[in-house]
Amino acid sequence: MITKNSRGKSFIAIGAISILTLGVTAALAQKPPVRRGPPGLSTMDKSDRTMSNQSQKLRPHRAPPIATALDKIPVGKLKLPAGFKAEIWSHGHVNGRTMVWGSKGTMFMGSRRIGRVYAVVDKGDRREVKTIATGLTHPNGLAFRNGSLYVFAIHKVFRYDSIEDKLDNPGEPVDLTQAFNLPPEIHHNWKYVDFGPDGKLYVQVGANCNICEFNPGIRGHIRRYNADGSGMQIVARGIRNTVGFAWHPVTGELWFTDNGRDWAGNDGPQDELNRVPRNQEGANFGFPYCHANGIPDRDIVRPNPCAGVIMPAALTGPHAAGLGIKFYTGDMFPREYRNVAFIARHGSWNRENKFGYDVVTAKVQPDGTALIQPFMTGLLDENTNAFFGRPAYVLQMPDGSLLVSDEQNSATYRISYSGPK
Amino acid sequence: MRHLTQIRWRLACGLVAAAICAAPTLAEDTPLSKRIKDCAPCHGPDGNSRTATIPSLAGQPKFFILDQLIFIREGVRPVEAMAPFVKTLKEDEIVALAEHYAALPPKSSDENVDPALVVRGAALALRLRCASCHLPSLVGQEQIPRLAKQRIDYMNEVMKAYRDGRRKGGDSIMAATVFGISDADILALAHYAASR
Secondary structure (H helix, E strand, O other), X not given: OOOOOOOHHHHHXXXXXXXXXXXXXXXXXXXXXXXXXXXXXXXXXXOOHHHOOOOOOOOOOOOOXXXXXXXXXXXXXXXXXXXXXXXEEEEOOOOOOOEEEOOOOOEEEOOOOOOOEEEEEEOOOOEEEEEEEOOXXXXXXXXXXXXXXXXXXXXXXXXXXXXXXXXXXXXXXXXXXXXXXXXXXXXXXXXOEEEOOOOOEEEEEOOOOOOOOOOOOOOOEEEEEOOOOOOOEEEEEOOOOOOOEEEOOOOOOEEEEEOOOOOOOOOOOOEEEEEEOOOOOOEEOOOOOEEOOOEEOOOOOOOOOOOOEOOOOEEEEOOOOEEEEEEOOOOOOOHHHOOOEEEEEOOOOOOOOOOOOEEEEEEEOOOOOEEEEEEEXXXXXXXOOEEOOOEEEEEEOOOOOEEEEEOOOOEEEEEEEOOOO | OHHHHHHHHHXXXXXXXXXXXXXXXXXXXXXXXXXXXXXXXXXXXXXXXXXXXXXXXXXXXXXHHHHHHHHHHHOOOOOHHHHHHHOXXXXXXXXXXXXXXXXXXXXXXXXXXXXHHHHHHHHHHHHOOHHHHHOOOOOOEOOEOOOOOOOHHHHHHHHHHHHOOOOOOOOHHHHHHOOOOOHHHHHHHHHHHHHO
């Protein structure tokens, strides 16, 4: 490890003195040069790129911006517990990710680079896909309230009123960008948003780097607003990149997924599933100093990095990229799934042996932690290190079945249960 | 697509007078060749640009060209100069264009490569792990572009745009990669990459 580092000289010297003093000495010896970055980016991104070799198995994957043909959608590969089955529910919504219901039964989908928002209309035996907005920058954040669709595209915020009555001609939305006053940087800033049980609109802002220090009042947190963009409050901080959260149906507590840092090895630090304990709003979840269940960062070193940090309710795997989370409240699935969270894991890129590409359940334990178990698998072939799809978000249907969006194949799968209960 | 067009042409030749067939250019424009004529003044007739800050397309990975054309058409990567040419592009035409340019041999740029900058750029590229994504030969793969033989002035400009948050519709992973490095370092990287 020490010799691999190309800040070589100081590390070799330290190695000769003593491993024990490494932390402190390293901090002194490698005082970083002041870096000039783009506006809004921290000047302290100390991500140590040389700790990884030039492995070509650590590169990001392509999300094909052309929809997979219906007969090539890998629904046949999906594996589920006994009694469950999966079918294609909708397809052709290129790179569709986030999903929300309108009050009249329209399913709206957000996306990232393709910049589109879709409306999926159920026609009984088939689904019709309409593109209601294009040319937006990562419009991943969608929420629906009182007939209006809210679209968050990085810092831009649009509200489409009475949208379900005019899907073919949505017209100009109300522009709420100024009221929300969100930071405009793109990296890790594609939005996830949702209305909480308190009627407030919850919005996340990611850290716009892999690993860096940042102003915690501006980014690295979940905040909430009144629906008009007023009354901003920070709800949880020390978060690297969450793009999925949900409220427990019984306790009302906020749970969120968070993606751990990259370029620090194959095995982690692992991604997190976090719970914001009741009466601890504003609590700190550790980033960038403390990762996973108490691992100090090795690039940004400071004393007691994990002091006061709330540990995750569960670890969700190295580079697994848990995105969407929803608690199950339906009647269709067996009783044991009541109030269990489903989490879509998009799958790793910065890991030599791929990991994730599935949907897991998180069963909340009496002590507030959660137990992670596989639910929908089959999209990753570990023997050939190949993947066939990337689950992004989950959504419960009115009949209690579960929709899973597959960004890679521009499709959704409907998972239903017909076994004994 | 390109091969198919040629094969069809040869078949047609068998049926008509040899004099016409001997003509060096196609007697009739196919929809694809018409599109390619649109692109040639800027990107070069053989896909190798000789115009400052316009990228070469020859030998780019098919998926890189395909994806970028879709992003440019959608307006998420705005390229004003190209707008009139891409608006009406259909998906199968985009695939055909991507296959066409991916199959063309890349030629070195007509710019002067500075050997001292190449050496400096090579060291930087190693430290910043460009090869993890762009491959050690920098020929790119899938959605990740070829840098080898690309124009220096274009790469220099585009890396600064990524760093300064000016590249719209880009993959923000590149912004993270060139984060905080100096203009001089970016120029060295561009010389090194072009020299490969």
